[in-house]
Amino acid sequence: MSAPDTAAQTTAADSGLTVRVESFVGPLDLLLHLCRTSEMDLSRLSLRTITDQYLAHLESVRFQDLEMAGSFMVMAATLIYLKSKLLLPANPDEPDEMLDEEGELLKRELEERLREYARVKALGAWLAEREAEQTLIYGRTTAELPPPEEIPLEDLSVHLLQRALQRLIEDQRRRVPRQVEPNPLSVLERMSEILDLLRSTWSLLFSSVAGAERVRAEWVVTLLALLELVRLGQARARQAELFGEIVIEQHAVSVHEPAPHPEPGESPNA
Numbered sequence: 453m454s455a456p457d458t459a460a461q462t463t464a465a466d467s468g469l470t471v472r473v474e475s476f477v478g479p480l481d482l483l484l485h486l487c488r489t490s491e492m493d494l495s496r497l498s499l500r501t502i503t504d505q506y507l508a509h510l511e512s513v514r515f516q517d518l519e520m521a522g523s524f525m526v527m528a529a530t531l532i533y534l535k536s537k538l539l540l541p542a543n544p545d546e547p548d549e550m551l552d553e554e555g556e557l558l559k560r561e562l563e564e565r566l567r568e569y570a571r572v573k574a575l576g577a578w579l580a581e582r583e584a585e586q587t588l589i590y591g592r593t594t595a596e597l598p599p600p601e602e603i604p605l606e607d608l609s610v611h612l613l614q615r616a617l618q619r620l621i622e623d624q625r626r627r628v629p630r631q632v633e634p635n636p637l638s639v640l641e642r643m644s645e646i647l648d649l650l651r652s653t654w655s656l657l658f659s660s661v662a663g664a665e666r667v668r669a670e671w672v673v674t675l676l677a678l679l680e681l682v683r684l685g686q687a688r689a690r691q692a693e694l695f696g697e698i699v700i701e702q703h704a705v706s707v708h709e710p711a712p713h714p715e716p717g718e719s720p721n722a
Contacts, residue, residue: 479527480569494567499538503531534559642677650702658698
């Protein structure tokens, strides 16, 4: 029921303020509201009461939609016509609210339309409640697998299952986050570290300088740095046995005279 809004409005001419009073989507909506306010049975309408209330409400309404205003006026004309038949009954001896055959058919049709509208409006309110409840539920997404009747299980084999499992394992491996290793130390930086350690101690082990994690890049850089220090005469290295621990010691000359430095243009990795 997406009818145009037919809200009753009261306008203050002095201040230009527009106040919204009520809103009904059509004449049946207004009739249903009046019947429920008066606690009136929808199958036995009191024409005098409902007509008076309907006309009193229309007097306070200022319509902005001419088409919708026409539908309200048609309903008002129908109620006035039925009420006129009560004011001038064909037989004065008949009980109150008694209409002729034409008026009775028109009244029954109006009552039936009003009951049907009340039923549809109640169903609409129920659907709105279900929609509000559904918005609070997060359902699990459905799988994109084919239905079981479309899977030829008799054609499956262990090899097919093995290949399918292997593809799943490879997909999982590709999704593993890649580990980014930091930039390794240069030979010059490692040479400086070894010299700093030798200033506070007479000797140290190669493994303590290279690192306990035994990363290949770290060990290669440390070995190149040690060989360069030995070549420059800034440190000594000795090994008691084959594949044994390498001991790094201070050079005796470095205590009495300054150690030589690489000549300009000479690479320490040579």
